[in-house]
Amino acid sequence: MTCLVTGGTGFIGSYIIKELLKDGEQIVAYDSFPGTEIHDRIFSKEEKEKVKVTIGDVTDLAQLIRTVKENKVNKLVHMAYMLTNDTAANPPRGIRVNIEGTNNVFETARILGLEKVVWASSVSVYGSADKYKEKLVPNDAPQYGANLYGACKVFNERMAEHYYSAFGVNSIAIRFAWIYGPGQRGTGGAANITRELMENPAFGKPGRVPYGEGVVNWLYVEDAARATALACKVSRTESRAFNTSGDIRSMKEAAQYVATLVPGAALTLLPGKPVQPSSFDVSKIEKELGFRPQWTMERGIKHTMNTLRQWRGMPPM
Ligand SMILES: NC(=O)c1ccc[n+]([C@@H]2O[C@H](COP(=O)([O-])OP(=O)(O)OC[C@H]3O[C@@H](n4cnc5c(N)ncnc54)[C@H](O)[C@@H]3O)[C@@H](O)[C@H]2O)c1
Known part of the structure:
Protein backbone atom coordinates (compact mmCIF):
# COMPACT_ATOMS: atom_id res chain seq x y z
CA MET A 1 0.00 0.00 0.00
CA ILE A 179 -1.58 18.83 19.94
CA TYR A 180 1.90 19.36 21.32
CA GLY A 181 5.30 17.76 21.08
CA PRO A 182 8.85 18.28 19.86
CA GLY A 183 9.16 19.85 16.42
CA GLN A 184 5.99 21.96 16.64
CA ARG A 185 6.44 25.29 14.91
CA GLY A 186 4.55 28.30 13.67
CA THR A 187 2.52 31.05 15.25
CA GLY A 188 -0.64 29.14 16.17
CA GLY A 189 -2.08 28.89 19.67
CA ALA A 190 -0.88 25.32 20.26
CA ALA A 191 2.67 26.09 19.06
CA ASN A 192 2.71 29.15 21.31
CA ILE A 193 1.85 27.05 24.38
CA THR A 194 4.60 24.53 23.54
CA ARG A 195 7.16 27.30 23.12
CA GLU A 196 6.26 29.35 26.21
CA LEU A 197 5.44 26.52 28.61
CA MET A 198 7.97 23.85 27.55
CA GLU A 199 10.68 25.06 25.16
CA ASN A 200 11.62 28.29 26.95
CA PRO A 201 11.97 26.72 30.43
CA ALA A 202 13.84 23.73 28.92
CA PHE A 203 16.54 26.23 27.89
CA GLY A 204 16.39 28.40 31.03
CA LYS A 205 14.36 31.18 29.40
CA PRO A 206 11.22 32.84 30.82
CA GLY A 207 7.82 31.83 29.43
CA ARG A 208 4.60 33.83 29.15
CA VAL A 209 1.96 31.13 29.08
CA PRO A 210 -1.47 31.88 27.61
CA TYR A 211 -4.79 30.68 29.05
CA GLY A 212 -3.51 30.75 32.64
CA GLU A 213 -7.09 30.46 33.98
CA GLY A 214 -8.18 27.74 31.59
CA VAL A 215 -8.32 24.00 31.04
CA VAL A 216 -6.66 22.44 28.01
CA ASN A 217 -7.18 19.08 26.29
CA TRP A 218 -3.55 17.90 25.93
CA LEU A 219 -3.14 15.46 23.03
CA THR A 244 -10.48 12.98 20.18
CA SER A 245 -9.32 13.68 23.68
CA GLY A 246 -6.00 13.57 25.47
CA ASP A 247 -5.41 14.55 29.10
CA ILE A 248 -7.83 17.24 30.34
CA ARG A 249 -5.86 19.42 32.73
CA SER A 250 -5.59 23.05 33.75
CA MET A 251 -2.79 25.31 32.55
CA LYS A 252 -2.00 25.99 36.20
CA GLU A 253 -1.32 22.29 36.81
CA ALA A 254 0.87 22.19 33.69
CA ALA A 255 2.93 25.17 34.88
CA GLN A 256 3.26 23.63 38.36
CA TYR A 257 4.54 20.42 36.78
CA VAL A 258 7.11 22.30 34.65
CA ALA A 259 8.31 24.00 37.87
CA THR A 260 9.05 20.55 39.37
CA LEU A 261 11.25 19.79 36.33
CA VAL A 262 12.93 23.21 36.27
CA PRO A 263 12.97 24.57 39.84
CA GLY A 264 12.67 28.35 39.71
CA ALA A 265 11.30 28.34 36.13
CA ALA A 266 10.28 31.91 35.28
CA LEU A 267 6.76 31.21 34.06
CA THR A 268 4.07 33.88 33.97
CA LEU A 269 0.52 32.59 33.58
CA LEU A 270 -1.38 35.08 31.46
CA PRO A 271 -5.08 35.65 32.26
CA GLY A 272 -7.86 34.13 30.14
CA LYS A 273 -8.96 30.72 28.94
CA PRO A 274 -9.52 29.00 25.59
CA VAL A 275 -12.79 29.90 23.88
CA GLN A 276 -13.49 26.33 22.84
CA PRO A 277 -14.72 23.49 25.07
CA SER A 278 -12.10 21.11 26.45
CA SER A 279 -14.06 17.89 27.14
CA PHE A 280 -15.40 15.72 24.33
CA ASP A 281 -17.37 12.48 24.10
CA VAL A 282 -14.90 10.02 22.59
CA SER A 283 -17.02 6.85 22.74
CA LYS A 284 -17.20 6.69 18.91
CA ILE A 285 -13.45 6.82 18.28
CA GLU A 286 -12.92 4.24 21.02
CA LYS A 287 -15.54 1.91 19.54
CA GLU A 288 -14.93 2.38 15.80
CA LEU A 289 -11.15 2.95 15.69
CA GLY A 290 -10.07 1.41 19.00
CA PHE A 291 -8.23 4.60 19.96
CA ARG A 292 -7.42 5.63 23.53
CA PRO A 293 -4.65 8.11 24.34
CA GLN A 294 -1.56 6.71 26.05
CA TRP A 295 0.22 9.91 27.05
CA THR A 296 -0.55 11.80 30.25
CA MET A 297 0.16 15.53 30.29
CA GLU A 298 3.16 14.98 32.62
CA ARG A 299 4.70 12.31 30.41
CA GLY A 300 4.15 14.38 27.27
CA ILE A 301 5.57 17.60 28.73
CA LYS A 302 8.65 15.88 30.16
CA HIS A 303 9.31 14.00 26.94
CA THR A 304 8.89 17.16 24.85
CA MET A 305 11.29 19.18 27.03
CA ASN A 306 13.91 16.42 27.18
CA THR A 307 13.72 15.76 23.43
CA LEU A 308 14.18 19.47 22.65
CA ARG A 309 17.24 19.49 24.95
CA GLN A 310 18.61 16.31 23.38
CA TRP A 311 18.31 17.88 19.89
CA ARG A 312 20.64 20.65 21.14
CA GLY A 313 23.09 18.17 22.68
CA MET A 314 21.98 18.93 26.27
CA PRO A 315 21.44 16.31 29.02
CA PRO A 316 17.88 15.42 30.14
CA MET A 317 16.35 17.17 33.15
N1 LIG B 1 -1.41 21.47 16.02
C1 LIG B 1 -2.63 21.36 16.54
O1 LIG B 1 -2.84 21.53 17.74
C2 LIG B 1 -3.80 20.98 15.67
C3 LIG B 1 -5.06 20.84 16.26
C4 LIG B 1 -6.14 20.51 15.46
C5 LIG B 1 -5.96 20.26 14.11
N2 LIG B 1 -4.73 20.39 13.56
C6 LIG B 1 -4.60 20.14 12.12
O2 LIG B 1 -3.56 19.22 11.87
C7 LIG B 1 -3.01 19.47 10.57
C8 LIG B 1 -1.50 19.56 10.63
O3 LIG B 1 -1.15 20.64 11.50
P1 LIG B 1 0.34 20.86 12.07
O4 LIG B 1 0.21 21.29 13.48
O5 LIG B 1 1.18 19.68 11.74
O6 LIG B 1 0.79 22.14 11.22
P2 LIG B 1 2.12 22.38 10.36
O7 LIG B 1 2.05 23.81 9.93
O8 LIG B 1 3.33 21.92 11.08
O9 LIG B 1 1.89 21.43 9.10
C9 LIG B 1 1.10 21.80 8.00
C10 LIG B 1 1.92 21.53 6.76
O10 LIG B 1 1.12 21.87 5.61
C11 LIG B 1 1.98 22.43 4.66
N3 LIG B 1 1.20 23.24 3.72
C12 LIG B 1 0.60 24.44 3.96
N4 LIG B 1 0.01 24.86 2.85
C13 LIG B 1 0.23 23.94 1.88
C14 LIG B 1 -0.14 23.82 0.53
N5 LIG B 1 -0.85 24.78 -0.09
N6 LIG B 1 0.23 22.72 -0.16
C15 LIG B 1 0.97 21.75 0.44
N7 LIG B 1 1.37 21.82 1.72
C16 LIG B 1 1.00 22.90 2.43
C17 LIG B 1 2.97 23.28 5.46
O11 LIG B 1 4.16 23.54 4.72
C18 LIG B 1 3.21 22.39 6.67
O12 LIG B 1 4.35 21.55 6.49
C19 LIG B 1 -3.70 20.73 10.05
O13 LIG B 1 -4.77 20.36 9.20
C20 LIG B 1 -4.25 21.36 11.31
O14 LIG B 1 -5.39 22.15 11.02
C21 LIG B 1 -3.64 20.75 14.29
Whole structure:
Protein backbone atom coordinates (compact mmCIF):
# COMPACT_ATOMS: atom_id res chain seq x y z
CA MET A 1 0.00 0.00 0.00
CA THR A 2 1.20 3.50 -0.78
CA CYS A 3 0.02 6.44 1.25
CA LEU A 4 0.48 10.09 0.25
CA VAL A 5 0.60 12.47 3.22
CA THR A 6 -0.12 16.11 2.39
CA GLY A 7 1.61 18.42 4.86
CA GLY A 8 4.06 15.52 5.15
CA THR A 9 7.06 17.63 6.18
CA GLY A 10 4.97 19.46 8.82
CA PHE A 11 4.72 18.71 12.52
CA ILE A 12 1.88 16.19 12.82
CA GLY A 13 2.36 14.85 9.26
CA SER A 14 5.94 13.80 10.10
CA TYR A 15 4.85 11.83 13.19
CA ILE A 16 2.01 10.24 11.20
CA ILE A 17 4.54 9.07 8.59
CA LYS A 18 6.68 7.51 11.33
CA GLU A 19 3.60 5.65 12.62
CA LEU A 20 2.52 4.50 9.13
CA LEU A 21 6.02 3.17 8.43
CA LYS A 22 5.52 0.77 11.38
CA ASP A 23 2.58 -0.70 9.43
CA GLY A 24 4.81 -1.24 6.38
CA GLU A 25 3.20 1.49 4.26
CA GLN A 26 5.13 3.09 1.38
CA ILE A 27 5.08 6.86 1.90
CA VAL A 28 5.03 9.94 -0.29
CA ALA A 29 5.28 13.19 1.73
CA TYR A 30 3.63 15.95 -0.34
CA ASP A 31 4.26 19.45 0.98
CA SER A 32 4.87 22.97 -0.34
CA PHE A 33 7.59 23.41 2.32
CA PRO A 34 10.83 21.68 1.30
CA GLY A 35 12.52 21.60 4.73
CA THR A 36 12.80 18.08 6.19
CA GLU A 37 14.24 19.02 9.58
CA ILE A 38 11.47 17.20 11.51
CA HIS A 39 12.14 14.04 9.43
CA ASP A 40 15.87 14.43 10.10
CA ARG A 41 15.16 14.65 13.85
CA ILE A 42 12.62 11.88 14.34
CA PHE A 43 13.29 9.28 11.58
CA SER A 44 16.01 6.67 11.70
CA LYS A 45 18.26 6.37 8.61
CA GLU A 46 16.21 3.36 7.44
CA GLU A 47 12.91 5.21 7.96
CA LYS A 48 14.18 8.24 6.05
CA GLU A 49 15.15 6.09 3.09
CA LYS A 50 11.57 4.77 2.86
CA VAL A 51 9.99 8.25 2.56
CA LYS A 52 9.80 10.00 -0.79
CA VAL A 53 9.47 13.76 -0.33
CA THR A 54 7.71 15.62 -3.16
CA ILE A 55 7.39 19.39 -3.20
CA GLY A 56 3.79 20.08 -4.15
CA ASP A 57 0.87 22.38 -3.46
CA VAL A 58 -2.60 21.08 -2.56
CA THR A 59 -4.12 24.02 -4.44
CA ASP A 60 -2.74 22.47 -7.65
CA LEU A 61 -5.19 19.67 -8.51
CA ALA A 62 -3.32 18.56 -11.63
CA GLN A 63 -0.05 18.19 -9.73
CA LEU A 64 -1.76 16.27 -6.93
CA ILE A 65 -3.43 13.85 -9.36
CA ARG A 66 -0.16 13.39 -11.29
CA THR A 67 1.79 12.63 -8.09
CA VAL A 68 -0.84 10.14 -6.91
CA LYS A 69 -0.83 8.35 -10.28
CA GLU A 70 2.96 8.29 -10.69
CA ASN A 71 3.41 6.78 -7.24
CA LYS A 72 0.45 4.34 -7.43
CA VAL A 73 -1.01 5.83 -4.24
CA ASN A 74 -3.98 4.00 -2.63
CA LYS A 75 -4.70 6.26 0.36
CA LEU A 76 -4.48 9.97 1.10
CA VAL A 77 -3.71 11.42 4.51
CA HIS A 78 -4.42 15.16 4.39
CA MET A 79 -2.64 17.43 6.89
CA ALA A 80 -1.69 20.42 4.66
CA TYR A 81 -3.44 23.50 6.04
CA MET A 82 -3.01 27.08 7.09
CA LEU A 83 -3.37 27.25 10.87
CA THR A 84 -5.50 29.65 12.94
CA ASN A 85 -3.42 32.85 12.96
CA ASP A 86 -2.23 32.56 9.35
CA THR A 87 -5.80 31.97 8.14
CA ALA A 88 -7.02 34.98 10.14
CA ALA A 89 -4.22 37.19 8.75
CA ASN A 90 -4.69 36.15 5.12
CA PRO A 91 -8.29 34.95 4.49
CA PRO A 92 -8.01 34.66 0.67
CA ARG A 93 -4.95 32.40 0.90
CA GLY A 94 -6.44 30.56 3.91
CA ILE A 95 -9.62 29.79 1.99
CA ARG A 96 -7.63 28.74 -1.07
CA VAL A 97 -5.47 26.27 0.89
CA ASN A 98 -8.03 25.11 3.48
CA ILE A 99 -11.16 24.91 1.32
CA GLU A 100 -9.96 24.52 -2.26
CA GLY A 101 -6.91 22.46 -1.19
CA THR A 102 -9.08 20.05 0.82
CA ASN A 103 -11.58 19.90 -2.06
CA ASN A 104 -8.70 18.94 -4.38
CA VAL A 105 -7.82 16.06 -2.05
CA PHE A 106 -11.41 14.76 -2.20
CA GLU A 107 -11.56 15.32 -5.97
CA THR A 108 -8.36 13.31 -6.42
CA ALA A 109 -9.86 10.45 -4.37
CA ARG A 110 -13.09 10.63 -6.41
CA ILE A 111 -11.48 10.82 -9.86
CA LEU A 112 -8.94 8.08 -9.21
CA GLY A 113 -11.22 5.89 -7.06
CA LEU A 114 -8.80 5.83 -4.11
CA GLU A 115 -9.41 3.56 -1.14
CA LYS A 116 -9.61 6.23 1.54
CA VAL A 117 -8.95 9.80 2.69
CA VAL A 118 -7.97 10.36 6.33
CA TRP A 119 -7.73 14.03 7.21
CA ALA A 120 -7.26 16.48 10.07
CA SER A 121 -10.35 18.19 11.33
CA SER A 122 -10.21 19.93 14.68
CA VAL A 123 -12.21 20.43 17.85
CA SER A 124 -12.28 24.06 16.70
CA VAL A 125 -15.36 23.06 14.67
CA TYR A 126 -17.24 23.50 17.94
CA GLY A 127 -16.99 27.21 18.66
CA SER A 128 -17.29 28.71 22.12
CA ALA A 129 -17.75 26.50 25.19
CA ASP A 130 -20.91 28.32 26.37
CA LYS A 131 -22.84 26.86 23.41
CA TYR A 132 -22.62 23.33 24.86
CA LYS A 133 -24.65 22.27 27.88
CA GLU A 134 -23.36 18.68 28.05
CA LYS A 135 -20.35 17.78 30.24
CA LEU A 136 -18.77 16.07 27.22
CA VAL A 137 -19.41 17.60 23.77
CA PRO A 138 -21.13 14.82 21.75
CA ASN A 139 -19.55 13.56 18.52
CA ASP A 140 -22.50 14.94 16.54
CA ALA A 141 -22.95 18.23 18.44
CA PRO A 142 -23.85 21.36 16.42
CA GLN A 143 -20.80 23.07 14.96
CA TYR A 144 -20.33 26.83 15.17
CA GLY A 145 -16.63 27.26 14.32
CA ALA A 146 -15.04 29.77 16.71
CA ASN A 147 -12.98 31.48 13.99
CA LEU A 148 -12.28 31.39 10.25
CA TYR A 149 -9.95 28.41 10.62
CA GLY A 150 -12.66 26.50 12.56
CA ALA A 151 -15.27 27.53 9.98
CA CYS A 152 -13.06 26.03 7.24
CA LYS A 153 -12.96 22.73 9.18
CA VAL A 154 -16.79 22.85 9.53
CA PHE A 155 -17.10 23.32 5.77
CA ASN A 156 -14.58 20.52 5.13
CA GLU A 157 -16.65 18.11 7.25
CA ARG A 158 -19.78 18.97 5.26
CA MET A 159 -17.80 18.48 2.05
CA ALA A 160 -16.60 15.04 3.22
CA GLU A 161 -20.22 14.00 3.91
CA HIS A 162 -21.20 15.12 0.40
CA TYR A 163 -18.34 13.22 -1.26
CA TYR A 164 -19.37 10.12 0.69
CA SER A 165 -23.11 10.29 -0.03
CA ALA A 166 -22.86 11.54 -3.64
CA PHE A 167 -19.72 9.75 -4.86
CA GLY A 168 -18.93 7.04 -2.28
CA VAL A 169 -15.57 8.56 -1.31
CA ASN A 170 -14.59 6.80 1.92
CA SER A 171 -13.12 9.28 4.40
CA ILE A 172 -12.38 9.70 8.08
CA ALA A 173 -11.81 13.03 9.82
CA ILE A 174 -9.95 13.09 13.12
CA ARG A 175 -10.94 16.13 15.17
CA PHE A 176 -7.63 16.79 16.88
CA ALA A 177 -7.60 18.49 20.27
CA TRP A 178 -4.58 20.63 21.34
CA ILE A 179 -1.58 18.83 19.94
CA TYR A 180 1.90 19.36 21.32
CA GLY A 181 5.30 17.76 21.08
CA PRO A 182 8.85 18.28 19.86
CA GLY A 183 9.16 19.85 16.42
CA GLN A 184 5.99 21.96 16.64
CA ARG A 185 6.44 25.29 14.91
CA GLY A 186 4.55 28.30 13.67
CA THR A 187 2.52 31.05 15.25
CA GLY A 188 -0.64 29.14 16.17
CA GLY A 189 -2.08 28.89 19.67
CA ALA A 190 -0.88 25.32 20.26
CA ALA A 191 2.67 26.09 19.06
CA ASN A 192 2.71 29.15 21.31
CA ILE A 193 1.85 27.05 24.38
CA THR A 194 4.60 24.53 23.54
CA ARG A 195 7.16 27.30 23.12
CA GLU A 196 6.26 29.35 26.21
CA LEU A 197 5.44 26.52 28.61
CA MET A 198 7.97 23.85 27.55
CA GLU A 199 10.68 25.06 25.16
CA ASN A 200 11.62 28.29 26.95
CA PRO A 201 11.97 26.72 30.43
CA ALA A 202 13.84 23.73 28.92
CA PHE A 203 16.54 26.23 27.89
CA GLY A 204 16.39 28.40 31.03
CA LYS A 205 14.36 31.18 29.40
CA PRO A 206 11.22 32.84 30.82
CA GLY A 207 7.82 31.83 29.43
CA ARG A 208 4.60 33.83 29.15
CA VAL A 209 1.96 31.13 29.08
CA PRO A 210 -1.47 31.88 27.61
CA TYR A 211 -4.79 30.68 29.05
CA GLY A 212 -3.51 30.75 32.64
CA GLU A 213 -7.09 30.46 33.98
CA GLY A 214 -8.18 27.74 31.59
CA VAL A 215 -8.32 24.00 31.04
CA VAL A 216 -6.66 22.44 28.01
CA ASN A 217 -7.18 19.08 26.29
CA TRP A 218 -3.55 17.90 25.93
CA LEU A 219 -3.14 15.46 23.03
CA TYR A 220 0.48 14.37 22.62
CA VAL A 221 1.54 14.23 18.98
CA GLU A 222 2.35 10.49 19.02
CA ASP A 223 -1.22 9.78 20.20
CA ALA A 224 -2.56 11.97 17.37
CA ALA A 225 -0.40 10.05 14.88
CA ARG A 226 -1.59 6.69 16.24
CA ALA A 227 -5.26 7.73 15.93
CA THR A 228 -4.60 8.68 12.29
CA ALA A 229 -2.81 5.41 11.54
CA LEU A 230 -5.72 3.45 13.09
CA ALA A 231 -8.10 5.37 10.80
CA CYS A 232 -5.96 4.35 7.82
CA LYS A 233 -6.29 0.67 8.82
CA VAL A 234 -10.04 0.23 9.41
CA SER A 235 -12.17 -0.56 6.36
CA ARG A 236 -15.57 1.14 6.78
CA THR A 237 -16.79 3.22 9.71
CA GLU A 238 -20.28 4.37 10.64
CA SER A 239 -19.00 7.86 11.47
CA ARG A 240 -17.18 10.18 9.04
CA ALA A 241 -15.62 12.32 11.82
CA PHE A 242 -14.37 11.56 15.31
CA ASN A 243 -13.79 13.63 18.44
CA THR A 244 -10.48 12.98 20.18
CA SER A 245 -9.32 13.68 23.68
CA GLY A 246 -6.00 13.57 25.47
CA ASP A 247 -5.41 14.55 29.10
CA ILE A 248 -7.83 17.24 30.34
CA ARG A 249 -5.86 19.42 32.73
CA SER A 250 -5.59 23.05 33.75
CA MET A 251 -2.79 25.31 32.55
CA LYS A 252 -2.00 25.99 36.20
CA GLU A 253 -1.32 22.29 36.81
CA ALA A 254 0.87 22.19 33.69
CA ALA A 255 2.93 25.17 34.88
CA GLN A 256 3.26 23.63 38.36
CA TYR A 257 4.54 20.42 36.78
CA VAL A 258 7.11 22.30 34.65
CA ALA A 259 8.31 24.00 37.87
CA THR A 260 9.05 20.55 39.37
CA LEU A 261 11.25 19.79 36.33
CA VAL A 262 12.93 23.21 36.27
CA PRO A 263 12.97 24.57 39.84
CA GLY A 264 12.67 28.35 39.71
CA ALA A 265 11.30 28.34 36.13
CA ALA A 266 10.28 31.91 35.28
CA LEU A 267 6.76 31.21 34.06
CA THR A 268 4.07 33.88 33.97
CA LEU A 269 0.52 32.59 33.58
CA LEU A 270 -1.38 35.08 31.46
CA PRO A 271 -5.08 35.65 32.26
CA GLY A 272 -7.86 34.13 30.14
CA LYS A 273 -8.96 30.72 28.94
CA PRO A 274 -9.52 29.00 25.59
CA VAL A 275 -12.79 29.90 23.88
CA GLN A 276 -13.49 26.33 22.84
CA PRO A 277 -14.72 23.49 25.07
CA SER A 278 -12.10 21.11 26.45
CA SER A 279 -14.06 17.89 27.14
CA PHE A 280 -15.40 15.72 24.33
CA ASP A 281 -17.37 12.48 24.10
CA VAL A 282 -14.90 10.02 22.59
CA SER A 283 -17.02 6.85 22.74
CA LYS A 284 -17.20 6.69 18.91
CA ILE A 285 -13.45 6.82 18.28
CA GLU A 286 -12.92 4.24 21.02
CA LYS A 287 -15.54 1.91 19.54
CA GLU A 288 -14.93 2.38 15.80
CA LEU A 289 -11.15 2.95 15.69
CA GLY A 290 -10.07 1.41 19.00
CA PHE A 291 -8.23 4.60 19.96
CA ARG A 292 -7.42 5.63 23.53
CA PRO A 293 -4.65 8.11 24.34
CA GLN A 294 -1.56 6.71 26.05
CA TRP A 295 0.22 9.91 27.05
CA THR A 296 -0.55 11.80 30.25
CA MET A 297 0.16 15.53 30.29
CA GLU A 298 3.16 14.98 32.62
CA ARG A 299 4.70 12.31 30.41
CA GLY A 300 4.15 14.38 27.27
CA ILE A 301 5.57 17.60 28.73
CA LYS A 302 8.65 15.88 30.16
CA HIS A 303 9.31 14.00 26.94
CA THR A 304 8.89 17.16 24.85
CA MET A 305 11.29 19.18 27.03
CA ASN A 306 13.91 16.42 27.18
CA THR A 307 13.72 15.76 23.43
CA LEU A 308 14.18 19.47 22.65
CA ARG A 309 17.24 19.49 24.95
CA GLN A 310 18.61 16.31 23.38
CA TRP A 311 18.31 17.88 19.89
CA ARG A 312 20.64 20.65 21.14
CA GLY A 313 23.09 18.17 22.68
CA MET A 314 21.98 18.93 26.27
CA PRO A 315 21.44 16.31 29.02
CA PRO A 316 17.88 15.42 30.14
CA MET A 317 16.35 17.17 33.15
N1 LIG B 1 -1.41 21.47 16.02
C1 LIG B 1 -2.63 21.36 16.54
O1 LIG B 1 -2.84 21.53 17.74
C2 LIG B 1 -3.80 20.98 15.67
C3 LIG B 1 -5.06 20.84 16.26
C4 LIG B 1 -6.14 20.51 15.46
C5 LIG B 1 -5.96 20.26 14.11
N2 LIG B 1 -4.73 20.39 13.56
C6 LIG B 1 -4.60 20.14 12.12
O2 LIG B 1 -3.56 19.22 11.87
C7 LIG B 1 -3.01 19.47 10.57
C8 LIG B 1 -1.50 19.56 10.63
O3 LIG B 1 -1.15 20.64 11.50
P1 LIG B 1 0.34 20.86 12.07
O4 LIG B 1 0.21 21.29 13.48
O5 LIG B 1 1.18 19.68 11.74
O6 LIG B 1 0.79 22.14 11.22
P2 LIG B 1 2.12 22.38 10.36
O7 LIG B 1 2.05 23.81 9.93
O8 LIG B 1 3.33 21.92 11.08
O9 LIG B 1 1.89 21.43 9.10
C9 LIG B 1 1.10 21.80 8.00
C10 LIG B 1 1.92 21.53 6.76
O10 LIG B 1 1.12 21.87 5.61
C11 LIG B 1 1.98 22.43 4.66
N3 LIG B 1 1.20 23.24 3.72
C12 LIG B 1 0.60 24.44 3.96
N4 LIG B 1 0.01 24.86 2.85
C13 LIG B 1 0.23 23.94 1.88
C14 LIG B 1 -0.14 23.82 0.53
N5 LIG B 1 -0.85 24.78 -0.09
N6 LIG B 1 0.23 22.72 -0.16
C15 LIG B 1 0.97 21.75 0.44
N7 LIG B 1 1.37 21.82 1.72
C16 LIG B 1 1.00 22.90 2.43
C17 LIG B 1 2.97 23.28 5.46
O11 LIG B 1 4.16 23.54 4.72
C18 LIG B 1 3.21 22.39 6.67
O12 LIG B 1 4.35 21.55 6.49
C19 LIG B 1 -3.70 20.73 10.05
O13 LIG B 1 -4.77 20.36 9.20
C20 LIG B 1 -4.25 21.36 11.31
O14 LIG B 1 -5.39 22.15 11.02
C21 LIG B 1 -3.64 20.75 14.29
